[in-house]
Amino acid sequence: MRQSQLFTKTRKEAPADEVAKNAQLLIRAGFIHKEMAGVYSYLPLGLRVLTKIENIIRREMDAIGGQENKFATLHPSEVWKQTGAWDGVDVLFKIMSRTEKEYAIGQSEEEIATPIAQEYVLSYKDLPLAIYQIGQKYRDELRAKSGIMRGREFGMKDMYSFSATQDDFDKFYSIVQAAYFRAYSTCGLTAKATEASGGSFSEKLSYEFMVLTDAGEDDIVYCESCSHCANVEVSTEKEADTCPKCGKNKLKKARASEVGNVFDLGQKYPKAFGFKFMDADGESKYPVVGCFGFGTTRTMGVIVEKHADERGMVWPLSVAPFAAHLVDLSNGDERIKAMAESLYADLMKAGVDVLFDDRDARAGEKFADSDLIGIPYRIVIGKSSSDAAIEVVERKTGETKTYSREETLSGAYVLR
RNA sequence: CGGGGCGUCGUAUACCGGUAGUACGCCUGGUUUGGGACCAGGUAGAUAGGGUUCGAUUCCCUACGCCCCGACCA
Numbered sequence: 001m002r003q004s005q006l007f008t009k010t011r012k013e014a015p016a017d018e019v020a021k022n023a024q025l026l027i028r029a030g031f032i033h034k035e036m037a038g039v040y041s042y043l044p045l046g047l048r049v050l051t052k053i054e055n056i057i058r059r060e061m062d063a064i065g066g067q068e069n070k071f072a073t074l075h076p077s078e079v080w081k082q083t084g085a086w087d088g089v090d091v092l093f094k095i096m097s098r099t100e101k102e103y104a105i106g107q108s109e110e111e112i113a114t115p116i117a118q119e120y121v122l123s124y125k126d127l128p129l130a131i132y133q134i135g136q137k138y139r140d141e142l143r144a145k146s147g148i149m150r151g152r153e154f155g156m157k158d159m160y161s162f163s164a165t166q167d168d169f170d171k172f173y174s175i176v177q178a179a180y181f182r183a184y185s186t187c188g189l190t191a192k193a194t195e196a197s198g199g200s201f202s203e204k205l206s207y208e209f210m211v212l213t214d215a216g217e218d219d220i221v222y223c224e225s226c227s228h229c230a231n232v233e234v235s236t237e238k239e240a241d242t243c244p245k246c247g248k249n250k251l252k253k254a255r256a257s258e259v260g261n262v263f264d265l266g267q268k269y270p271k272a273f274g275f276k277f278m279d280a281d282g283e284s285k286y287p288v289v290g291c292f293g294f295g296t297t298r299t300m301g302v303i304v305e306k307h308a309d310e311r312g313m314v315w316p317l318s319v320a321p322f323a324a325h326l327v328d329l330s331n332g333d334e335r336i337k338a339m340a341e342s343l344y345a346d347l348m349k350a351g352v353d354v355l356f357d358d359r360d361a362r363a364g365e366k367f368a369d370s371d372l373i374g375i376p377y378r379i380v381i382g383k384s385s386s387d388a389a390i391e392v393v394e395r396k397t398g399e400t401k402t403y404s405r406e407e408t409l410s411g412a413y414v415l416r
Numbered sequence: 417c418g419g420g421g422c423g424u425c426g427u428a429u430a431c432c433g434g435u436a437g438u439a440c441g442c443c444u445g446g447u448u449u450g451g452g453a454c455c456a457g458g459u460a461g462a463u464a465g466g467g468u469u470c471g472a473u474u475c476c477c478u479a480c481g482c483c484c485c486g487a488c489c490a
Contacts, residue, residue: 013428017482108490142417331449364451382450
């Protein structure tokens with residue numbers, strides 16, 4: 001894409017009404033636009049990142065047999081009344097039409113997914129089933145905070161699983177857990193799995209996926225020698241305790257952000273809707289339901305929190321809005337301009353995801369913008385450039401290397 | 417929801433009970449051109465409603481909005 005055509009612009013100064021690093025940088029770089037507390041619009045650059053995160057989790061869910069849907073966001077009040085959540089969930093937005101019909105706005109989708117599954121799951125042969133969607137969630141939070149990390153409207157992948165037995169659910173959970181770890185890792189994050197309270201949602205424990213960051217709002221203790229991790233909300237373990245799992249290291253305490261969670265919902269929802277299936281033994285049974293959340297927008301916020309420096313964001317290649325930032329420093333020099341234009345055309349042909357800074361601006365401004373936006377590789381075309389020598393700078397390290405035109409087009413610029 | 421803080425051009429800020437100033441941005445023109453360059457001219461502002469006062473952007477009250485701490489967090 002040509003930057004001269006990109007309608008958003010960068011700002012030199014951070015907005016005065018944001019303290020969170022993720023919001024400051026994303027707004028300065030024109031990735032998002034604040035509508036009100038806890039609600040942000042995603043602009044072209046931000047949408048590119050969000051879409052990449054969505055595709056990462058989408059691939060993982062598809063790979064383990066999840067089937068994607070797009071559930072309704074505007075819900076009839078009846079299903080919420082049927083499960084008791086209409087009066088039991090205080091973050092639920094409720095609205096009334098001009099004809100005084102009541103609706104709920106989706107804050108989670110058990111009330112929608114369960115009746116859908118009920119319509120099609122008649123036999124144990126139809127199980128297990130995992131249906132998911134990626135979309136917006138709405139929650140009437142008393143206090144939105146931390147930029148895009150805790151909003152009233154946010155993006156989430158939510159999957160609902162239906163299993164014949166508790167055992168089947170447990171097996172499926174471990175499959176999903178592995179998929180989640182892969183997804184976070186692909187996004188450039190190291191996640192830990194922990195147990196936490198199920199809240200009013202479930203009597204059982206829930207499982208949470210945590211990424212260490214001071215911008216989070218959970219306190220956890222974890223072991224550096226093994227995978228053990230616990231939320232202090234429900235655990236009696238304390239800092240410097242010996243790890244109960246490996247028995248070796250002293251536990252460390254840290255702030256973390258919950259980027260995903262799993263709720264073992266048991267048979268609560270099938271019971272509320274009278275959803276039974278015919279088992280192999282000829283008995284009608286309630287399936288066991290699980291809910292698997294993956295916060296897409298929160299994950300984006302955490303990535304910014306963890307991958308940034310004093311000059312701006314530093315996107316991992318997997319989620320970067322573009323892989324390469326082609327910067328034209330021709331300043332009216334026709335030879336250089338032609339070289340940049342032709343390289344841009346060929347990069348597009350080669351399938352490289354490239355943002356082309358073809359704006360009529362000075363080098364300083366272009367570099368500053370490029371640093372702020374944080375595209376992993378910057379290809380600079382200026383006076384010293386030739387087909388034999390094209391300068392590529394890695395955003396993360398500042399390391400500069402020189403490649404031939406062919407190497408640049410083939411993606412050899414991906415420094416290793 | 418409890419507590420605290422803050423609302424001034426598009427953005428970031430300053431001052432002040434009696435012409436609201438600066439920087440950036442934006443528009444014109446010119447000089448520049450590998451790290452947000454310079455000169456000249458221009459554009460644009462006090463959240464809303466009450467009150468005190470001769471006079472309020474400034475002081476007081478209320479509402480609304482935003483941020484932070486806590487509580488909460490399907």
